Amino acid sequence: MTETRAPVRGQAADVGTVHAVSGPVVTARGLPAARLYNVVLVGHARLPGEVIRLDAGDAVVQVYEDTAGLAVGEPVADTGEQLQVELGPGLLGSIFDGIQRPLTTLARRADDPVGEPMIERGASAPSLDRSRAWLFEPDVAEGDEVSAGDVLGTVQETGALGHRVLVPPGVAGAVTRVARGQVRVDEPVVWIGAEPLTLLSRWPVRLRRPIARRLALDQPLVTGQRAIDSLFPIARGGAATIPGGFGTGKTVLEQSLAKWSHADVIVYVACGERGNELTEMLDEFPTLTDPRTGSPLLERTVIIANTSNMPVAAREASIYTGITIAEYFRDQGRDVAVLADSTSRWGEALREVSSRLEEMPAEEGYPAYLSTRLAEFYERAGAVACLGGGERTGSVSIVGAVSPAGGDFSEPITQHSLRLAGTFWGLDTNLARRRHFPAIDWNRSYTLYDLDAWFDDEVAPDWHAQRAWVLQLLQQESSLLEIVQLLGADSLAPAERVVLETGRLLREDFLQQSAFDDVDAYCALPKQHQMLRVVHAAHDAMAAAVARDVPVETLAAAPVLREPARMRSWPDAEVAGNADALVERIRHDLEEL
Amino acid sequence: MTTAKGDTTLLTVEHETVSYVAGPLLVAGQMTGVGYDELVEVVSDGRVRRGRVLALEGDRAVVQVLDGTTGLSLPGTRVRTRGEVARVAVGDDLVGRILDGSGTPMDGGPPLRAVEYRDVNGAPINPVARNHPSEFIETGVSAIDGLNTLVRGQKLPIFSGFGLPAAELAAQIASDAAVPAAAEDAFVVVFAAMGVTQREAAFFRSTFAGSAALERTVLFLNTAEDPAVERLLTPRAALTVAEHLAFDRGRHVLVVLTDITNYCEALRELSAAREEIPGRRGYPGYMYTDLASLFERAGRIRGRAGSVTQLMILSMPDDDITHPIPDLTGYITEGQIVLSRELDRRGISPPIDVLPSLSRLMNAGIGAGKTREDHRAVADQLYAALARGRDLRRLVSIVGEAALSETERRYLAFADSFEQTLVNQGATRRTIEQTLELAWTLLRDLPPDDLKRIDPALVERYAGPGATVDPPTA
Numbered sequence A: 001m002t003e004t005r006a007p008v009r010g011q012a013a014d015v016g017t018v019h020a021v022s023g024p025v026v027t028a029r030g031l032p033a034a035r036l037y038n039v040v041l042v043g044h045a046r047l048p049g050e051v052i053r054l055d056a057g058d059a060v061v062q063v064y065e066d067t068a069g070l071a072v073g074e075p076v077a078d079t080g081e082q083l084q085v086e087l088g089p090g091l092l093g094s095i096f097d098g099i100q101r102p103l104t105t106l107a108r109r110a111d112d113p114v115g116e117p118m119i120e121r122g123a124s125a126p127s128l129d130r131s132r133a134w135l136f137e138p139d140v141a142e143g144d145e146v147s148a149g150d151v152l153g154t155v156q157e158t159g160a161l162g163h164r165v166l167v168p169p170g171v172a173g174a175v176t177r178v179a180r181g182q183v184r185v186d187e188p189v190v191w192i193g194a195e196p197l198t199l200l201s202r203w204p205v206r207l208r209r210p211i212a213r214r215l216a217l218d219q220p221l222v223t224g225q226r227a228i229d230s231l232f233p234i235a236r237g238g239a240a241t242i243p244g245g246f247g248t249g250k251t252v253l254e255q256s257l258a259k260w261s262h263a264d265v266i267v268y269v270a271c272g273e274r275g276n277e278l279t280e281m282l283d284e285f286p287t288l289t290d291p292r293t294g295s296p297l298l299e300r301t302v303i304i305a306n307t308s309n310m311p312v313a314a315r316e317a318s319i320y321t322g323i324t325i326a327e328y329f330r331d332q333g334r335d336v337a338v339l340a341d342s343t344s345r346w347g348e349a350l351r352e353v354s355s356r357l358e359e360m361p362a363e364e365g366y367p368a369y370l371s372t373r374l375a376e377f378y379e380r381a382g383a384v385a386c387l388g389g390g391e392r393t394g395s396v397s398i399v400g401a402v403s404p405a406g407g408d409f410s411e412p413i414t415q416h417s418l419r420l421a422g423t424f425w426g427l428d429t430n431l432a433r434r435r436h437f438p439a440i441d442w443n444r445s446y447t448l449y450d451l452d453a454w455f456d457d458e459v460a461p462d463w464h465a466q467r468a469w470v471l472q473l474l475q476q477e478s479s480l481l482e483i484v485q486l487l488g489a490d491s492l493a494p495a496e497r498v499v500l501e502t503g504r505l506l507r508e509d510f511l512q513q514s515a516f517d518d519v520d521a522y523c524a525l526p527k528q529h530q531m532l533r534v535v536h537a538a539h540d541a542m543a544a545a546v547a548r549d550v551p552v553e554t555l556a557a558a559p560v561l562r563e564p565a566r567m568r569s570w571p572d573a574e575v576a577g578n579a580d581a582l583v584e585r586i587r588h589d590l591e592e593l
Numbered sequence B: 001m002t003t004a005k006g007d008t009t010l011l012t013v014e015h016e017t018v019s020y021v022a023g024p025l026l027v028a029g030q031m032t033g034v035g036y037d038e039l040v041e042v043v044s045d046g047r048v049r050r051g052r053v054l055a056l057e058g059d060r061a062v063v064q065v066l067d068g069t070t071g072l073s074l075p076g077t078r079v080r081t082r083g084e085v086a087r088v089a090v091g092d093d094l095v096g097r098i099l100d101g102s103g104t105p106m107d108g109g110p111p112l113r114a115v116e117y118r119d120v121n122g123a124p125i126n127p128v129a130r131n132h133p134s135e136f137i138e139t140g141v142s143a144i145d146g147l148n149t150l151v152r153g154q155k156l157p158i159f160s161g162f163g164l165p166a167a168e169l170a171a172q173i174a175s176d177a178a179v180p181a182a183a184e185d186a187f188v189v190v191f192a193a194m195g196v197t198q199r200e201a202a203f204f205r206s207t208f209a210g211s212a213a214l215e216r217t218v219l220f221l222n223t224a225e226d227p228a229v230e231r232l233l234t235p236r237a238a239l240t241v242a243e244h245l246a247f248d249r250g251r252h253v254l255v256v257l258t259d260i261t262n263y264c265e266a267l268r269e270l271s272a273a274r275e276e277i278p279g280r281r282g283y284p285g286y287m288y289t290d291l292a293s294l295f296e297r298a299g300r301i302r303g304r305a306g307s308v309t310q311l312m313i314l315s316m317p318d319d320d321i322t323h324p325i326p327d328l329t330g331y332i333t334e335g336q337i338v339l340s341r342e343l344d345r346r347g348i349s350p351p352i353d354v355l356p357s358l359s360r361l362m363n364a365g366i367g368a369g370k371t372r373e374d375h376r377a378v379a380d381q382l383y384a385a386l387a388r389g390r391d392l393r394r395l396v397s398i399v400g401e402a403a404l405s406e407t408e409r410r411y412l413a414f415a416d417s418f419e420q421t422l423v424n425q426g427a428t429r430r431t432i433e434q435t436l437e438l439a440w441t442l443l444r445d446l447p448p449d450d451l452k453r454i455d456p457a458l459v460e461r462y463a464g465p466g467a468t469v470d471p472p473t474a
């Protein structure tokens, strides 16, 4: 664990000149003191960029903006700083680009909130609003000894979330002065020794923030998605990967997770995808309330948006910006979910820059360090004991969508992600085409997290048994379907055809879950359990009936077996009663046959 | 080529040291002061060709020559820089004009009266400023309106195969999409043809630039004989014009881009000439980003009246939807309409295969108050039933129809009548009401208890009293 603090500002800025330009990659000369990953400002337009290679006298820079018009000989100024994010109150509910420029601020012109609808080159604004004042309530007094991670005080950032102001990593000592009341983010609130601390702190995005220690991953991140929670759950602090061809439902699933996951903070990284998808979130999230806190969903969400038409190098930075913000909330003792859509676009940005550097490509043109970079990202997930007093724990869970070329999962980003993530939700094009959503392929997907114990304790003692039954039944169904494809359903024994009928109930009435249905978009765990109990009972009743030689056709046509289709619209309060009654009716009606 | 207004002669500098010419590329030395991506003029034997700066290193510039390099010689060629990126004239005056692939009039008409000359690359729309597209466009095509609804500001490609009637479908949509617009003159088609054959060009000219249609059309024409690299400019010029008409002039613009495959071939050709490391099947690794820089220019902007809707025609090489061109396109666009060779062979017109087709913005554009309350559920049910019917069709080809149950036979019949009636509408235009009514007619032939995707109250309302009675099963 790196016990570093954010590097301090550099000395007097060096200025070199542009020597070469190739798309987003610029070579600068005359910057002998430049350090790797320093931020430089390129050209008269002062386009921000990052030094990604030092080669003899050349500093190679990836520029975060369109370089059109940039000429050889224009100045390149070294800021002496690494690429950092601003951390503090005001993050929640905001939307930033890949290098944390505030998009709402950039769109504003005078009184018109969208007077500047296009992102013009060289536009800049501070990430966090400098004019807004926050009520700071200190938890420390003069003379207290504090060290990194200790809580200095709280700002009620949103209705639901108290923003804990922490001693930054690397700082320790006695509190010499404390301010209270309304403060702006860049005003000092607490002095440690002679050092004033503000609500705002900075952290370099490529460096993970320090923790006390890692914790075991033994609790699920509950998502309200049946195919996930009941079959392939993700651990809080774990990582999941969602590969899927276009139109298979990656974005809808990521957005559902953003809406319904049991997390305190959501960091949504829209990396190289569509602008309209963000607009949709920005329209919808303020109108939805988090059922667990009653506050608008947007208030727990930070959006990092670098859409496909925004500069490609900033897309590369966007996932680091997102994960650093997530770690910052984690350090306050929060459960954070980072939803990245899509990591493939990040990988492609890496590939594009690498190819401009004329690096030797490995698989499919990606640089050889692709897997290392991906690992560095996924390894920043975890459940942790936070630095500082007070026994805080927090977590960062990562769910990364992958967009494999041609929908073929053998490509490098899918394969590397599979090695790194503990949960794999593979989306299947055929399921999506027949509008089975979420199109999670139950035959290929898996979870490596063992969370059965938690579900047994918290939801129902037979949770694990039911889960095992479902997985086994679906497995059996798909082998039987292969036979049917060759020989027709007639070739199967009645008991086997009961498996097929049960499989149909599972798929249509349990696994399918519309993200756009007001009731069904989120399914509570007890409801998931009851729904499965009904399907299981239907299976047992059908098995008993065929044992009495009732024809499978008669069973399949039984009206009572259409009723499970309506389970999804049961209100939570009525679930247990409805399930008992339906199980009873199924047993009764099928016995009559 | 239209150049910037005002006096740029002060910026004009000539350089005489061309050191390399091959394919579409030229390398020039002593190029101080020229900017990346700027436009240059390549002068040889009194002829002026246009070029674009692709890379700079020291005083050397790699230039892509838009008009071809045939006949250039090293000593006789000079490169003139103007300190300008590529620009195109925009303004109402362009409506009704036929322009070449970079925006110069080729219809013998008067010079353009441009409001402004704009950078063809545009600038990314801030997602905060976007207005989510949600206005239903009635195309009159059931397979689209009913199952893959198009909305204003959407980008929706037609995945076609060589010889399939994609152009006809696009033309049909373009002529019908105007109808529900508030005011007739609010609607404009900006048509960009890239690398089309003479035959295709003639079809587009007669469809989009026939006497009546021309009044609301801007036609950009880059044909197969025109330089391939100019194709990279054509859609950008067209979209720049479209953005102006939509966001400054309040018009609803339908941009038709054809053929994306030709565009991508040009991209690959240029990439190969630069000896770049190729991505999948020789296409450059940045093709996704490049296509996105075109397609993301569709949309609506808060507080502005107009819209840019994009309809692109894309011929899938080998009818292969996993080919990089349709694949990357599908990852960017808001769905796709897929044409099927099999349906076309069976005489179904338009041959739209709805299963692989998708409109991602459908949900925002349909429902009560927009189309009809039952629209979503009906579409879901049609999809589910068609998928089942198609599976059975495959099965029947192996085990024979005798092995099917009565219910299964009904699904098989459903798939057939779905294709024969709902999809196969020929040139007739259907309102959304007619499409949904037709859908219910088909659904009535399924076991009523199987309509799991539709709220029973809606089934009651739309399927009529007779349909709630389960027909006798064998």
Ligand SMILES: Nc1ncnc2c1ncn2[C@@H]1O[C@H](COP(=O)(O)OP(=O)(O)O)[C@@H](O)[C@H]1O
Pocket: A244, A245, A246, A247, A248, A249, A250, A251, A252, A253, A437, A438, A439, A513, A514, A515, A516, B331, B358, B359, B360, B361
């Ligand atoms: N859970 C879901 N419920 C209902 N429809 C869905 C669901 N997931 C996906 N869809 C449908 O599939 C379409 C494509 O999904 P999307 O998430 O945009 O795909 P991807 O991001 O994989 O390209 C959506 O527009 C929607 O119509």
Ligand SMILES: [Mg+2]
Pocket: A250, A251, A252, A273, A341
């Ligand atoms: Mg997506």
